[in-house]
Amino acid sequence: MEEKRPAPDGGKSTEPPAPIPARILNEFVYCPRLAYLMWVQAEFAHNADTVEGALAHRRVDSPSGSLPEDAEAAETIHARSVDLSSERLGVTAKIDLIEGAAGEVHPVDYKKSKRPHVAAGAYDPERVQLCAQGLLLRDHGFRCDFGFLYFAGSRERVKVEFDEELIELTLKSIAGLKATAASDVPPPPLVDSPKCIRCSLIGICLPDEVGFINRVSREVRPIFARCDEALPLYVQSPGSYLKKDGERLVIEENREVIAEARFLDVSQVVLFGHAGISTPAVQECFRREIPVTYLSHGGWFIGHTVGTGHRNVMTRTLQYQASFDAQKCLKLSRKLVAGKIHNCRTLIRRNWKATNDAEEGRAPADLLQALRSDIRQATRAASIEALLGVEGSAARRYFGGFLGMIASGSRQEAGGFDFESRNRRPPKDPLNAMLSFAYAMLTREWTVTLSAVGLDPYRGFFHQPRHGRPALSLDMMEPFRPLVADSAVLMAINNGEVKREDFVFTAAGCNLKPSGRKRFIAAFERRLAQEVTHPIFKYRVSYRRLFEIQARLLIRYLAGEIPRYPIFLTR
Numbered sequence: 001m002e003e004k005r006p007a008p009d010g011g012k013s014t015e016p017p018a019p020i021p022a023r024i025l026n027e028f029v030y031c032p033r034l035a036y037l038m039w040v041q042a043e044f045a046h047n048a049d050t051v052e053g054a055l056a057h058r059r060v061d062s063p064s065g066s067l068p069e070d071a072e073a074a075e076t077i078h079a080r081s082v083d084l085s086s087e088r089l090g091v092t093a094k095i096d097l098i099e100g101a102a103g104e105v106h107p108v109d110y111k112k113s114k115r116p117h118v119a120a121g122a123y124d125p126e127r128v129q130l131c132a133q134g135l136l137l138r139d140h141g142f143r144c145d146f147g148f149l150y151f152a153g154s155r156e157r158v159k160v161e162f163d164e165e166l167i168e169l170t171l172k173s174i175a176g177l178k179a180t181a182a183s184d185v186p187p188p189p190l191v192d193s194p195k196c197i198r199c200s201l202i203g204i205c206l207p208d209e210v211g212f213i214n215r216v217s218r219e220v221r222p223i224f225a226r227c228d229e230a231l232p233l234y235v236q237s238p239g240s241y242l243k244k245d246g247e248r249l250v251i252e253e254n255r256e257v258i259a260e261a262r263f264l265d266v267s268q269v270v271l272f273g274h275a276g277i278s279t280p281a282v283q284e285c286f287r288r289e290i291p292v293t294y295l296s297h298g299g300w301f302i303g304h305t306v307g308t309g310h311r312n313v314m315t316r317t318l319q320y321q322a323s324f325d326a327q328k329c330l331k332l333s334r335k336l337v338a339g340k341i342h343n344c345r346t347l348i349r350r351n352w353k354a355t356n357d358a359e360e361g362r363a364p365a366d367l368l369q370a371l372r373s374d375i376r377q378a379t380r381a382a383s384i385e386a387l388l389g390v391e392g393s394a395a396r397r398y399f400g401g402f403l404g405m406i407a408s409g410s411r412q413e414a415g416g417f418d419f420e421s422r423n424r425r426p427p428k429d430p431l432n433a434m435l436s437f438a439y440a441m442l443t444r445e446w447t448v449t450l451s452a453v454g455l456d457p458y459r460g461f462f463h464q465p466r467h468g469r470p471a472l473s474l475d476m477m478e479p480f481r482p483l484v485a486d487s488a489v490l491m492a493i494n495n496g497e498v499k500r501e502d503f504v505f506t507a508a509g510c511n512l513k514p515s516g517r518k519r520f521i522a523a524f525e526r527r528l529a530q531e532v533t534h535p536i537f538k539y540r541v542s543y544r545r546l547f548e549i550q551a552r553l554l555i556r557y558l559a560g561e562i563p564r565y566p567i568f569l570t571r
């Protein structure tokens with residue numbers, strides 16, 4: 001049955017309010033914010049609990065048997081996976097199992113966990129969900145005074161009486177959820193709650209991070225930062241073809257399997273040039289919300305495909321509204337640009353190599369001072385145009401000193417990486433070719449991240465919308481250009497992973513050869529996987545996971561849940 005959701009305008013639509021699914025009532029009693037995120041904002045994420053829960057439901061989700069037309073009929077009732085709704089209650093449910101006879105029935109709800117040892121036999125969220133099912137059955141003319149919770153983990157049935165107290169709690173919860181769903185803002189997150197540790201939406205909700213910025217949480221637990229990560233699957237060779245094989249993706253070349261990966265371990269599929277993919281593989285990727293990204297043969301980002309896209313329209317509405325607010329755009333842009341210059345300065349300070357013996361490890365003081373002054377100017381810029389000017393002069397200064405971060409051996413070897421200033425479209429020398437390629441990779445990573453969290457990568461605050469330009473990706477990656485892209489370039493050159501012979505020079509510019517590109521992608525991925533200490537939350541987190549946290553914090557800022565967007569700054 002297709003599930004209706006409340007209107008995203010906070011229930012101001014003229015349509016009748018959508019009935020509340022009983023399972024969302026369960027979430028509401030557990031945490032009102034969880035119910036709001038799931039039902040009103042259509043957010044969903046799997047964790048170990050939800051995957052096990054889905055498996056436990058597989059058997060009972062196949063409909064069999066049915067309820068008799070006449071509730072008083074004497075026949076024995078045994079019906080599985082029955083959909084029931086009541087306009088009067090404003091509730092709907094898919095009931096796992098209904099048992100009974102002669103007009104008296106009992107709903108049975110399957111849970112994947114073990115029976116909890118509590119006085120009431122089960123926790124309130126499960127009892128309320130079951131009671132809502134009982135009330136639905138009563139509304140359909142059956143007598144229903146109790147139901148059962150079946151705990152698959154311990155194979156135990158627990159009887160739940162629908163007494164006055166439980167009915168009152170259930171009716172109150174229905175009314176509470178209706179009122180919550182009608183609001184434009186989600187309820188605040190729980191504070192330092194142990195419930196969050198098991199919540200599948202922790203990475204979307206960010207309860208401790210939001211609480212910490214609002215000064216209501218004492219510390220930030222690294223729950224989401226430490227979750228396992230899936231990784232991108234790169235397919236580079238022109239003749240390679242990606243196919244679905246059960247739970248795996250296999251890469252074939254000349255009809256031979258050369259590599260494979262479990263869908264579970266893949267965060268995105270990245271296809272270069274003429275690498276192909278089968279329709280069943282694309283469909284499975286869509287089902288699992290794995291984006292498929294297309295790059296040109298030279299590695300330039302062409303686009304990506306996703307399933308039906310993110311369903312949380314409220315997030316995009318907030319983004320578009322903010323993008324038309326000139327003051328809000330300027331405020332955010334100042335922070336993004338100042339953050340980028342700050343991180344450029346830190347990179348130079350930390351990575352300066354000797355240009356002569358006396359300077360070993362010490363970046364020129366006048367360069368650091370000038371960049372510090374650029375940061376100050378960026379934070380005070382009176383307009384976006386003024387900010388563009390500050391950004392331009394800081395970039396010239398930074399790239400003017402870029403060679404100072406390359407080891408002299410790497411500079412001289414094979415004619416060396418020589419670099420006067422930044423050039424692009426097309427890049428004319430190896431260093432510029434690598435920088436351009438690194439920024440294209442960073443743009444792709446941010447575009448995929450932003451669209452996965454429900455933001456529109458093409459509408460930004462600092463970068464103006466231009467055909468095909470992912471303006472928000474370019475905005476969000478500003479502070480990360482030095483930390484991820486430039487840093488990966490420096491790492492690849494200084495470690496000798498990419499050398500001058502890895503480039504091809506043509507009239508159309510300079511480009512990486514496939515073998516050099518492969519080694520550079522490995523260096524870039526290593527950088528994304530590297531862990532850093534978050535300067536505000538103090539936990540260790542990989543850059544890749546950090547991108548998602550920053551994107552979700554932007555959503556929390558746009559929704560007015562936190563007073564400022566916290567830029568990532570390194571020391």
Ligand code: SF4
Nearest residue numbers: 031034190196199205
């Ligand atoms: S993480 Fe915590 S506050 Fe957020 S929805 Fe889940 S239970 Fe509620």
